[in-house]
Amino acid sequence: MKVLGLDIGFGHTKVVSDGVKMKFPTMIAYAPNDPYAELDVVNIAGMSYVVGRDARFSQFGIEIPTVAELVKYAPVFLRYVTGILGEFDVVVTGLPPNCKAYVPVLKQNLESVASGTQFEILPQGVGILYDVMDKISDEVIIVDIGYxxxxxxxxxxxxGVWKKSQVVTFEGFGVMKCVELMRDILPQSLEFFRNRSASRLLDAFERGYVMLDGEKVALDSFKAEAQRKYGEILMAKIKQELKGDYRAMAQVVIAGGGAYYIDPKQFGSGVYVPQEPEFSQARGYYKCGKEE
Structure with missing residues (x-):
């Protein structure tokens, strides 16, 4: 049985299958009508798209700002993956816990491009639980920091049975919040970058530098300060929303791409960060699929 764990995030899409691990930007664009363009094209319902890095600088880019667009274009990302890895018997993916109403629509959309495939859609965060359940205690809070x-x-x-007692989503508290904090403390000499949107600054944030007039300008000190503030803000939000549940839990697991940008010590002593935390969700989806 061939299984795919597919984590379609707003920043990157992560893929885990039998001996395979890959990620690419969650970006799509209409394919240009240019016979000389060397691009991998995905064709669906008479439309042609390019995906990932090929779409990053396209003038025909399609914005994916909300879950509604993510669900609409999920078949494009799945078809892109199957074009590389082949078809699958089982695909496990997920949506934010507060988007349960989109589950039937997402399933129908995915089935439209893979009718012979069995689909399972989990609440995001549950995939991480599947990934780490053999490494944690019997009471845990999963914190999945996305884009x-x-x-x-x-x-x-x-x-032997795991049960969820609370599942919540914090909108606007992902990695982009940390990028915004960095942008706000950039000095006057970097005013040009302070006027950019947080999404356009994400690459510079991840690299740790910007290019200005042909010279590399390090952002390390601003990034470190933003990460410290971000950890404090996120910790306060989690305690506010989970109340006594947070203090009563034996262990906290922090995963997702945002796990790289916080100090686990800010979240207490019993914190576990899985290896390659950005792939934890997709690994868990894959493990769930193998149990089907």
């Missing part, structure tokens, strides 16, 4: 959102899952294990 736009942070998903928290409070779960407890009893007699």
């Amino acid at each position: 736009n959102t942070v998903d928290c899952v409070v779960a407890k294990e009893h007699q």
